[in-house]
Amino acid sequence: MNQKTVRKVTATFRASGPSVGHVTIQEIAEFQYITMLDGNTQIAEGIKAYSINPREPVNRDDSGFTLARTGEHLVVI
Numbered sequence: 001m002n003q004k005t006v007r008k009v010t011a012t013f014r015a016s017g018p019s020v021g022h023v024t025i026q027e028i029a030e031f032q033y034i035t036m037l038d039g040n041t042q043i044a045e046g047i048k049a050y051s052i053n054p055r056e057p058v059n060r061d062d063s064g065f066t067l068a069r070t071g072e073h074l075v076v077i
Contacts (some may be wrong), residue, residue, distance in 0.1 A: 002035040010048070015065055015074040023052045025065060025074070 011027035028044035050058040050065065057068040065074040 001037055004033045004035075005046070006031050006033065013065070013076055015076050017067065017072050019070070019072055019073040020052065020067070020074070022077070023074070025050055025052055025058050 007028055007030050009026050010029045013023050013027070014022065016022045022038040027048055027050055029048045032044045032046055034042045034044065036042070050060050052058060059066045059068050060075070063073070064073060064076060067074065
């Protein structure tokens with residue numbers, strides 16, 4: 001059995017906030033490609049993460065998006 005994890009951008013959202021202005025939020029999902037002993041490959045979607053850039057994580061909940069470091073609410077436009 002062989003396993004490989006691949007991270008892909010699966011969605012983008014335009015948003016704005018007072019301290020960051022207009023930004024693009026990227027949804028990055030991890031996909032696990034599992035090759036079985038018989039040669040069949042199965043794909044499983046794993047964790048989703050949101051960020052403005054690699055160093056600026058964003059949280060997502062029922063109320064929308066917020067900056068992880070400050071809690072500032074971002075409005076999707």
